[in-house]
């Protein structure tokens with residue numbers, strides 16, 4: 001009886017792994033294709049796109065183009081700084097708003113929460129013209145702040161929505177103990193509550209980061225100058241009306257993956273640490 | 282050491298009234314227990330005393346001075362929670378030191394006080410550990426340590442033993458009792474467990490539905506419960522309640538017409554009455570012992586709970602009510618046996634059937 005159950009479990013486990021592996025392969029296939037082809041000569045890319053680079057087809061021309069033409073290290077830095085700054089503000093203000101909504105009682109508390117969450121359903125791009133006018137009026141066009149402000153606004157609704165759910169379940173007694181011991185509300189928020197919702201912060205972080213990093217729309221409209229160009233916008237120089245410089249495009253895309261992976265690893269470690277820390281009980 | 286006075290305290294959450302006019306006078310150095318079923322507003326009362334929740338109306342005076350408008354940290358109180366509520370990012374030492382740091386004590390003073398409290402609670406070997414590395418009992422001892430370092434005027438405990446298993450519960454309860462003897466501080470202790478209440482309290486306040494039912498020493502509550510709620514809540518197993526048709530000439534009349542002798546203090550006459558009797562105040566007689574129909578209640582043994590030093594016999598009366606009778610273990614009862622239950626007149630409590638208030642002295 002016990003043996004057969006163990007065997008059935010193993011079969012189920014195997015099945016699960018097969019399904020998961022299939023998914024992984026499907027999801028990773030285009031990424032791997034990009035990476036391996038970025039190291040190949042143009043002719044080799046088209047002759048056999050799925051082949052690994054060998055001595056004959058290996059070519060770094062894509063990377064040399066990327067690093068010599070245009071100002072890619074700068075684009076890279078622009079993307080990274082805009083993403084990290086936006087992420088920081090989304091998490092900070094999102095968590096603060098979520099704490100206020102879940103911790104304090106004030107008139108129209110629920111309504112305010114709903115209003116703030118409304119942005120999840122309304123794409124911010126619908127307001128592009130208004131945003132552009134605003135940025136022109138405030139002189140923020142072609143500065144990183146134009147992007148950071150827009151991305152912060154774009155990320156906040158989901159951030160507030162998810163975090164306030166998590167804040168609501170943080171031990172009431174823990175906050176009470178902090179208040180009795182004379183901690184300020186800021187200390188309670190930063191020292192007691194934030195560390196306990198770290199898994200939620202990591203989740204929100206990942207969800208917020210990807211669309212910002214990949215965005216082409218707002219950099220194109222709000223910050224297209226050479227000094228503020230982001231990576232996605234910068235890579236567009238290789239996309240021509242009639243011909244595309246595939247080597248360069250693939251190399252740029254490969255490079256663009258690296259910081260995202262780095263940030264993801266950072267967040268997922270936080271996520272695991274948050275899950276395993278015993279707080280109360 | 283300080284006396285705490287609570288007057289006309291009301292609290293409602295929106296339309297829900299949780300406390301309805303609570304008046305309490307807690308003497309300096311007293312150990313007062315707030316006892317009541319879950320959801321009766323005990324924690325709310327404690328949180329209002331601590332300043333964690335605003336009262337809707339009423340006042341709180343500490344040594345004659347109102348503290349109702351002070352923030353929690355300025356009230357001179359310390360609180361111990363059911364969930365321990367230790368700071369997860371700090372060590373045991375850090376947990377105990379935090380409040381002193383916030384209050385601006387010198388490093389040397391903090392070290393001295395933490396060492397003293399740690400010694401008193403035998404936490405010295407644990408000072409460098411994080412809360413996640415402690416057992417439940419140890420965590421609650423740390424929480425108590427965190428409360429005593431600041432030398433508060435009033436200690437508040439909110440069901441501090443409820444998350445501990447039975448063995449640890451006894452141990453920590455003893456710890457708290459010793460603490461009270463040593464510190465002679467004013468303590469307000471919330472629990473729904475009457476054993477905790479009876480063993481720890483100088484006085485017990487029984488709360489139900491946001492109102493005080495009775496205030497008294499454990500002995501007063503057990504021997505002279507003022508109403509049916511207190512009578513049923515204090516004591517385990519609970520008091521048996523049986524309806525009397527009425528009282529005539531200090532004698533109870535059962536619905537079937539049989540008579541029941543009542544205590545001296547019983548009223549001369551009264552309408553519908555609830556008769557209360559603890560399992561120890563009842564006895565069993567064999568059904569054929571003759572002439573019992575007039576004075577005893579006929580029934581059938583349902584089951585016997587053997588506890589070693591005594592057993593509790595559950596009897597189903599012929600009228601339908603259930604009665605629990607305490608018996609010597611030598612007197613074994615077989616389920617299904619027909620028996621008579623006799624009640625000791627001196628052990629009876631009488632309550633008005635409609636108001637539930639105690640009748641007689």
Ligand SMILES: Nc1ncnc2c1ncn2[C@@H]1O[C@H](COP(=O)(O)OP(=O)(O)O)[C@@H](O)[C@H]1O
Nearest residue numbers: 294297299317318319320321322323324325326
């Ligand atoms: N913040 C709150 N908002 C609304 N209702 C509450 C709140 N806190 C407590 N209550 C209600 O008040 C009542 C008493 O709660 P509580 O004092 O925690 O009871 P106890 O500690 O005696 O079990 C309960 O019915 C509870 O639902």
Ligand SMILES: [Mg+2]
Nearest residue numbers: 323324325440
């Ligand atoms: Mg409670």
